[in-house]
Amino acid sequence: MQVFRLYFKLLNRSLPTIVIYIIVFLVIVVGSSLNAKQNNEKMFKESKVDIAFINYDKNSAFIDGLKDYLGSRCNFKEIEDSKEAIQDALFFRNVSYIVTIPKDFTERFFDGEEVKVQKLSVPESTDSVFIDMAINNYFDKVKLYINHSQSLSEDEIVKSVMKDLSSEVEVEFYSKTAKEEDSSFLINYYNYIVYAMLSTLILGIGAIMISFTELDIRRRNIVTPLSITSFNLQQILGNITFTLGLDVILILFGFFLNGKVLVSQKSLLFILNAVIFSIVSLSIAYLVGILVKSREASNGVANVIGMGSCFISGVFVPKELLGENVLNIAKFTPAYWYTTTNEAVGKLTNHTLENYTGIFQNMLIQFGFAISFFAIALVISKKKSVEVI
Amino acid sequence: MIVSVKNLVKRFDKIVAIDHLNLEIEEGEIFGLLGPNGSGKSTTINCILSLLKYDKGSIEIFNKPMKPDAYDIKKDIGVIFQNVAVFDELTVYENISYFCSLYVKDRKEVKRLTEEAIKFVSLEEFTKFYPKKLSGGLLRRLNIACGIAHKPKLIILDEPTVAVDPQSRNKILEGIKELNKQGATIIYTTHYMEEVEQICSRISIMDKGKIIATGTKEELKEMISVGEKIKLEVYNMNEEAVKEIRELSGILSVKYDNSLLTIKSSKGRNNLVRILEYLGAKEIKFSQVYTELPTLNDVFLEITGKELRD
Numbered sequence: 001m002q003v004f005r006l007y008f009k010l011l012n013r014s015l016p017t018i019v020i021y022i023i024v025f026l027v028i029v030v031g032s033s034l035n036a037k038q039n040n041e042k043m044f045k046e047s048k049v050d051i052a053f054i055n056y057d058k059n060s061a062f063i064d065g066l067k068d069y070l071g072s073r074c075n076f077k078e079i080e081d082s083k084e085a086i087q088d089a090l091f092f093r094n095v096s097y098i099v100t101i102p103k104d105f106t107e108r109f110f111d112g113e114e115v116k117v118q119k120l121s122v123p124e125s126t127d128s129v130f131i132d133m134a135i136n137n138y139f140d141k142v143k144l145y146i147n148h149s150q151s152l153s154e155d156e157i158v159k160s161v162m163k164d165l166s167s168e169v170e171v172e173f174y175s176k177t178a179k180e181e182d183s184s185f186l187i188n189y190y191n192y193i194v195y196a197m198l199s200t201l202i203l204g205i206g207a208i209m210i211s212f213t214e215l216d217i218r219r220r221n222i223v224t225p226l227s228i229t230s231f232n233l234q235q236i237l238g239n240i241t242f243t244l245g246l247d248v249i250l251i252l253f254g255f256f257l258n259g260k261v262l263v264s265q266k267s268l269l270f271i272l273n274a275v276i277f278s279i280v281s282l283s284i285a286y287l288v289g290i291l292v293k294s295r296e297a298s299n300g301v302a303n304v305i306g307m308g309s310c311f312i313s314g315v316f317v318p319k320e321l322l323g324e325n326v327l328n329i330a331k332f333t334p335a336y337w338y339t340t341t342n343e344a345v346g347k348l349t350n351h352t353l354e355n356y357t358g359i360f361q362n363m364l365i366q367f368g369f370a371i372s373f374f375a376i377a378l379v380i381s382k383k384k385s386v387e388v389i
Numbered sequence: 390m391i392v393s394v395k396n397l398v399k400r401f402d403k404i405v406a407i408d409h410l411n412l413e414i415e416e417g418e419i420f421g422l423l424g425p426n427g428s429g430k431s432t433t434i435n436c437i438l439s440l441l442k443y444d445k446g447s448i449e450i451f452n453k454p455m456k457p458d459a460y461d462i463k464k465d466i467g468v469i470f471q472n473v474a475v476f477d478e479l480t481v482y483e484n485i486s487y488f489c490s491l492y493v494k495d496r497k498e499v500k501r502l503t504e505e506a507i508k509f510v511s512l513e514e515f516t517k518f519y520p521k522k523l524s525g526g527l528l529r530r531l532n533i534a535c536g537i538a539h540k541p542k543l544i545i546l547d548e549p550t551v552a553v554d555p556q557s558r559n560k561i562l563e564g565i566k567e568l569n570k571q572g573a574t575i576i577y578t579t580h581y582m583e584e585v586e587q588i589c590s591r592i593s594i595m596d597k598g599k600i601i602a603t604g605t606k607e608e609l610k611e612m613i614s615v616g617e618k619i620k621l622e623v624y625n626m627n628e629e630a631v632k633e634i635r636e637l638s639g640i641l642s643v644k645y646d647n648s649l650l651t652i653k654s655s656k657g658r659n660n661l662v663r664i665l666e667y668l669g670a671k672e673i674k675f676s677q678v679y680t681e682l683p684t685l686n687d688v689f690l691e692i693t694g695k696e697l698r699d
Contacts, residue, residue, distance in 0.1 A: 002490040006476075013478040216474035220535070222457075223438050224491040225464040 003231055007208060007238030014207045017299070018200050022249070025196035030257065033188050049127040051097040052079045052089060060106040062142065065158035069138050069165055070099070074131065090120060096127040099135070109139075110146060110154065141165065183266065183346035189254045190270050190342045191315045194335045197278055199306035200246060201285040205239055206298035209289025213384065243282045247275055269345040269359065273338060276366050280334040283373035290380050309335035314343075334369040337362045390452060391416050391543055391574045392437065397446035399432055399598075406432045407443070408598040414576060414591075419569050421589030422578040423685060429598040430578040431471070434547050437576075438468060450543065464492055467541030467573075471548040473532040475520050482507065482516040485534045492539035506538035510564065526557030533561065537568060544568060545576045550584060562588050582685040594689055601692050610683050613691040618681040619652045619661055624674055626650060633671075637663050650675075 051074045057063055067076075079089045079098070089095045100118040108115045117135065121128035141164055145157040152160070211217065212235065221231060251271055284305065292298045310316045312326055313335035319327065330336040341362040348355055392414040399407040407429050414420045422430045435441040437448055439457040448455045450462050475484045486503040493499050507513055510530040520528060529549060537544055546565065550558045566588055569575050579585060585592050586606050593603040602609055626645050634652065635643045639660045641653045654660035661680060668675055 002487060006479075006487055009483065010476065010478045211476055211478060214474075216470060216472045217476065219440060219470060220468065220474040220488065221491070222440060223463060223466065223468045224488070225460040226491045227458065227460060 001234060002226070003234035004238050004241075007235060007242075010208045010211055011204055011238075011242060014204050018204055021199045021203065021302075022196060025192060025199075026253065026257075028195070029189055029192040032192070033185055033257070048073060048075045049097065049131060050075050050077050050095045051099060051131060052077050052086075052095045054081055054098065054100045056103045057101045057105040061155045061158045062106045062109065063101055065142075065162055066101075066135070066138050069162065070131070070134060073134055086120060090122055093122065096125050097121045097131045099131075106154075109142075112146070138165070185258055186254070186267065186270055187342050187346040189257065190274055191339045192310075193250055193274055193277070194313065194315050194338060195306050195310045196250060197246065197274075197281040198284065198309055198335070199302045201243060201278070201281045202288050202302035202305060203299060204242060205282065205285035206289040206292060206302065207295050208238070209286065210292065210295060210298060213290060239282055239286065243278050244275075247278050250274065265351050266345060266348060269348070270342065273341045273345065273359075273363060273366075276363050276370075277334065277338040280338070280366050280370040280373070283370040283377065284334075287373050287377040287380075290377050290384070309333055312336070314339045319343075334366050337365045337369075341366075390414070391418075391450065392576065393447075393449040393452075394433070394437065395447045397433070397436060397443055397448065399429075399436055399441065399443045406598050407436065410446070410598065410600055412593065412600065414574065416574050417569070417572070418591055419565065419575040419577060419589045421585035421592040422576065422595060423580070423582060423585045423592055423689075424578075424595030425580055428580075428595040430580075430595055431547055432598075433595070434545055434576070434578060438466070438545065464539075465542040467536045467539065467544040469533050469536035469544070469546045469549045471551055473520070473528050475528075475531055475535060477520050480517050480519055481512055481523070481531055481534075484520070484531060485538050488535040489538035492541075502538050502540065506534040509537070509567075510534045511560070525552060526554050526560075529553050529557060529561060533564065537573075540571075540573075542573060543576070544573045547578050548580070549577075550579065550581065558584075582689075586685060592685070594685070594692070596689070596693050602688065606685065609685060609688045613683060613688050616683070617654045617660060618683065618687070619654060619664060620679040620681070621650045621652075621664075621668075622648055622676045622678075623650045623668070624648055624676075626673060630671060630673060634664065634667060637667060639663065 051070070053067055053070070053076050055063055070076075074097075077089070077095050079085055079095065086098055090098065098120040100120075102115070102118060105115055105117070119128070119132070121131075138161065141161040142157060145152060145160055149157070149160075212221075222228070251274065254270075288298065288301050288305075292301055307316075312322070312330040313319075313333060314322065314330070315335070319339075322330070327336075341359055344359050344362065348359075390413055392412065394410060394412040397407050397410040397412075398405070410429075410433060412433075422433065424430050432441065436443045437450070437455065439448075439455055439459070450459075451465065453459065453462055455462055476487070479487065482503065485506050486499055489502050489506070490496075490499045493502060507516060510533055512527065512530055512534065515523060515527060515531075520531065523531060533546075533549060536546075544565075550561055553561065562584060565575055565577065577585070577589060589606070591603070591605055592609060593600045594609070595601065602612060604612070623645070626648075631643050631645050631650075634640060634650075639655050641655055644651045652660075652664060661678070665678075
């Protein structure tokens with residue numbers, strides 16, 4: 001096992017750089033996880049929309065009720081009642097919505113006529129939908145009381161409607177499975193592994209392969225009584241040991257940072273996916289090691305592939321924010337399928353074969369990448385072995 | 390027979406690098422393969438070591454056919470290539486130990502042999518140094534230690550002294566003689582004729598992929614007509630005098646350039662006396678006189694018509 005022992009002696013020389021890469025990874029992952037946690041805790045905050053309320057009708061309990069109801073959702077802004085002022089207010093986004101109550105609106109509404117309030121809103125504003133819904137809600141409720149409680153006065157109807165609208169209904173979701181785990185940390189952590197895995201393996205294995213494939217060293221190895229098969233097997237064993245060692249370290253860090261050791265189907269799927277991705281990373285590192293001729297170039301390639309994959313595969317930038325073209329290109333990288341699998345595992349609520357199918361398909365695609373990279377590396381390696389002199 | 394090469398032919402496309410080459414190397418020899426750059430020395434060595442496939446011929450080492458998977462033969466061969474082949478990431482000790490361990494299984498034995506090799510190349514003070522910290526000469530010594538640590542029966546050195554300072558070169562050459570004394574058979578390729586003359590017991594001269602002469606250095610020099618080279622510092626020599634000297638008995642060639650008269654004479658006595666008598670009779674003044682025996686370069690020149698280092 002001389003070559004195997006040599007493998008780790010050579011790796012030792014790259015260890016300081018590898019440790020730096022792992023530290024950078026942990027800093028990024030911890031930082032982004034804390035950020036994600038804060039975002040999750042304050043994910044929904046109700047905000048009030050700025051609107052203007054212009055009333056050409058008389059002051060009635062019905063109109064006051066509408067104003068009060070909208071007041072719980074909107075901020076009223078005073079604007080001048082002129083066409084130009086209204087247009088300016090919308091253009092400069094001083095208000096998002098202007099409600100105008102026409103003359104005799106209350107009377108006609110209570111008489112059962114089909115009347116409408118006039119509205120002006122910022123084009124394509126989502127706020128307008130929200131206010132439309134609120135206004136419709138109020139009018140529907142009032143209409144309901146008018147139609148079914150004819151003995152009630154306008155004041156009583158408005159009071160009842162306001163009481164109804166102020167009551168809230170609590171909704172609780174029930175799942176067929178046990179309480180759904182929050183997988184956001186795990187998705188985040190395992191996605192970031194793309195960076196650590198690719199950079200570290202390309203750096204470590206690349207440097208070792210550069211040493212082993214250096215022409216004079218290869219010639220010296222070939223003239224020894226150690227068979228090429230034994231030499232290659234020991235080298236492969238070294239690569240596998242290094243990769244699995246890195247897997248164990250990164251997975252243990254994940255458990256440590258997560259604060260609990262989860263041995264669930266979900267976490268096992270995350271681990272399985274990470275192990276498969278490490279095999280893909282190994283194949284890329286092996287190929288780079290064969291192609292690249294200097295350590296400096298290997299470092300450069302490690303950064304480009306590590307960072308590049310993270311940027312286009314939804315690690316550093318969420319997939320939702322990436323353009324369609326970028327995502328189409330990303331589909332040709334294994335990191336995309338790895339992160340897609342992580343997200344699918346994270347969303348998994350029911351552990352059924354049907355749900356697993358997509359996940360395993362993604363894993364198979366990653367395997368396909370690994371086999372392709374290994375095949376290319378072997379062809380190049382074979383070609384180079386002919387050029388041993 | 391330690392090495393036997395018969396009718397070896399190696400082509401690179403249309404270029405014939407080795408042309409029906411025959412070699413026989415006996416046990417205990419320091420065999421020199423001398424030739425200018427591009428003559429086919431390294432190609433021959435690469436074929437012998439099965440690093441290159443050849444087109445025709447046969448190679449036997451230790452009376453067994455040499456093949457890429459002849460591991461029982463390879464375990465008794467040590468190779469020192471022209472370029473230093475060591476791991477920059479390993480110290481001097483680790484490098485020697487690693488290459489030795491590829492030949493020797495027992496760890497204690499590897500340790501012992503590594504220490505012996507370090508002592509042999511006088512690198513005791515540098516065992517913890519990384520190759521990049523070593524000078525060119527020390528690096529060459531490390532390269533040699535990596536090739537000989539396992540005590541091989543046959544050591545092949547392919548131009549091991551290229552770009553080495555004279556002090557380190559002498560140390561390397563002395564080391565090779567010492568290894569031979571310890572029982573190793575040596576094949577030494579170079580284009581430095583002085584090195585071959587200094588250490589080799591038998592020499593083959595190569596040119597254009599062919600062996601053009603083989604023998605001891607004395608035998609090779611006997612093959613040529615030049616017996617002596619006489620050089621004189623002469624002033625005011627005219628063409629007529631040069632012509633008359635050329636016509637003297639036993640004189641092969643005369644050249645007069647920059648006040649230096651170079652005369653090659655055939656084997657035999659009194660050549661110098663005849664020249665000096667002629668110069669005295671013609672009252673041609675001369676100051677310094679040197680005489681040289683023919684070198685391997687003269688042998689190469691006479692056989693090929695060109696200098697060894699052309």
